[in-house]
Amino acid sequence: MNALRHSYYEASARQRLTVLLDAGSFHEFLPPAARVTSPHLPALGLPVAFDDGVVVGRGLLDRHPVLVAAQEGGFLGGAVGEVHGAKITGLLERALADKPAAVLLLLESGGVRLHEANAGLIAVSEILRALLALRATHTPVLALIGGTYGCFGGMGIVARCCDAVIMSEVGRLGLSGPEVIETVAGVEEFDSRDRALVWRTLGGKHRYLLGEAQRLVADDIGAFRATAIELLTTRRPLELAALEAEQARLEARLARYGDCRDAADIWARLGVPRPERLPLLDEAEFHQAVAPALAGTKP
Amino acid sequence: MEHLDFDFPGRPMAPPARSGAIVGVVSSGNLEVLIEQAPLNGTCRVSIDTAVQGYGPIWQAVLADFVARHALADVRISINDVGATPAVVGLRLVQALEELQQAAR
Numbered sequence: 001m002n003a004l005r006h007s008y009y010e011a012s013a014r015q016r017l018t019v020l021l022d023a024g025s026f027h028e029f030l031p032p033a034a035r036v037t038s039p040h041l042p043a044l045g046l047p048v049a050f051d052d053g054v055v056v057g058r059g060l061l062d063r064h065p066v067l068v069a070a071q072e073g074g075f076l077g078g079a080v081g082e083v084h085g086a087k088i089t090g091l092l093e094r095a096l097a098d099k100p101a102a103v104l105l106l107l108e109s110g111g112v113r114l115h116e117a118n119a120g121l122i123a124v125s126e127i128l129r130a131l132l133a134l135r136a137t138h139t140p141v142l143a144l145i146g147g148t149y150g151c152f153g154g155m156g157i158v159a160r161c162c163d164a165v166i167m168s169e170v171g172r173l174g175l176s177g178p179e180v181i182e183t184v185a186g187v188e189e190f191d192s193r194d195r196a197l198v199w200r201t202l203g204g205k206h207r208y209l210l211g212e213a214q215r216l217v218a219d220d221i222g223a224f225r226a227t228a229i230e231l232l233t234t235r236r237p238l239e240l241a242a243l244e245a246e247q248a249r250l251e252a253r254l255a256r257y258g259d260c261r262d263a264a265d266i267w268a269r270l271g272v273p274r275p276e277r278l279p280l281l282d283e284a285e286f287h288q289a290v291a292p293a294l295a296g297t298k299p
Numbered sequence: 300m301e302h303l304d305f306d307f308p309g310r311p312m313a314p315p316a317r318s319g320a321i322v323g324v325v326s327s328g329n330l331e332v333l334i335e336q337a338p339l340n341g342t343c344r345v346s347i348d349t350a351v352q353g354y355g356p357i358w359q360a361v362l363a364d365f366v367a368r369h370a371l372a373d374v375r376i377s378i379n380d381v382g383a384t385p386a387v388v389g390l391r392l393v394q395a396l397e398e399l400q401q402a403a404r
Contacts, residue, residue: 014321031319031321032319032321033319033335046300046350047379047380047381048325048379049324049325049331050333050377072324074325075324075325
């Protein structure tokens with residue numbers, strides 16, 4: 001069983017939870033049989049999903065009680081509608097009372113579900129408020145990103161408000177997705193069909209090198225599990241001094257890399273030898289290649 | 300969007316291991332199948348919401364084939380579909396039934 005590699009990228013939200021948590025420990029809140037579905041989609045002539053595209057519940061991670069939410073990218077790109085968002089908010093609020101060892105958010109989302117407009121926008125802001133309220137009680141919240149649809153828009157913000165982000169190389173994290181950037185800024189600025197460019201810019205390796213993802217793991221649910229266990233006690237202080245330090249870090253980053261035209265330029269300036277080969281390396285080789293350059297720079 | 304309901308006479312089946320199971324994702328060319336035990340006087344009831352209109356006779360044929368191959372009684376099947384082909388529908392139905400009969404892992 002342990003020797004088997006389960007691709008996180010290819011798995012559905014439900015499959016990810018099955019392998020991520022201790023075997024048989026997952027208990028779902030509002031399961032599909034409860035049929036809590038979107039009230040907005042039928043009016044638009046669109047089919048609903050019985051879980052509204054997110055699976056929430058409790059389980060055990062290495063025998064520690066955790067609460068989990070897993071977004072299903074296949075359903076409307078994992079977009080956050082009213083019910084979908086309320087399920088995640090409810091989970092985070094429940095954690096205030098349950099006091100689990102951690103909350104794990106398996107994020108895969110294009111952001112707000114445009115079909116539900118304002119309800120989706122409000123849902124994302126409610127998730128953010130609940131997330132920060134929970135972190136203020138020192139319950140760690142971990143974001144896991146490695147799905148087909150990436151993590152964008154409001155959920156990209158949610159990810160970076162967590163205590164830590166665990167990504168695989170194929171995972172993508174950003175605010176505007178590639179197509180949005182191309183539409184707004186033009187194809188010369190960003191060619192969304194250039195897959196190498198998209199992953200070089202938004203993919204896990206770059207996010208890790210920039211310090212936005214705290215861990216880069218293989219595309220393997222078991223690797224996500226092992227790393228989540230390792231980070232169960234991770235807490236990012238939620239206080240003014242920490243925010244000011246983060247602001248200073250971002251200012252320094254802008255000063256250092258602001259004129260770079262490509263992610264590979266940043267890797268070169270970071271001091272990674274032969275940066276152009278980074279996208280070709282597997283996780284172990286990658287960590288070996290970047291460790292000397294990263295030494296001392298990691299927050 | 301089209302809503303379809305079908306009722307099939309049931310055949311005695313061994314009591315399933317689980318009360319319900321869900322397979323598939325509501326995604327282009329795919330569908331989710333929620334299968335549940337339900338008191339239906341021994342029959343099998345299927346309700347479908349599909350994004351594609353006008354395929355009632357095809358659904359009828361695929362479901363009739365599934366029901367003919369497997370003994371089902373007091374089973375409710377609920378489907379959300381986004382244009383899955385008949386072959387995909389057939390595979391998902393079998394997968395859902397297998398999950399229903401499989402003890403929780």
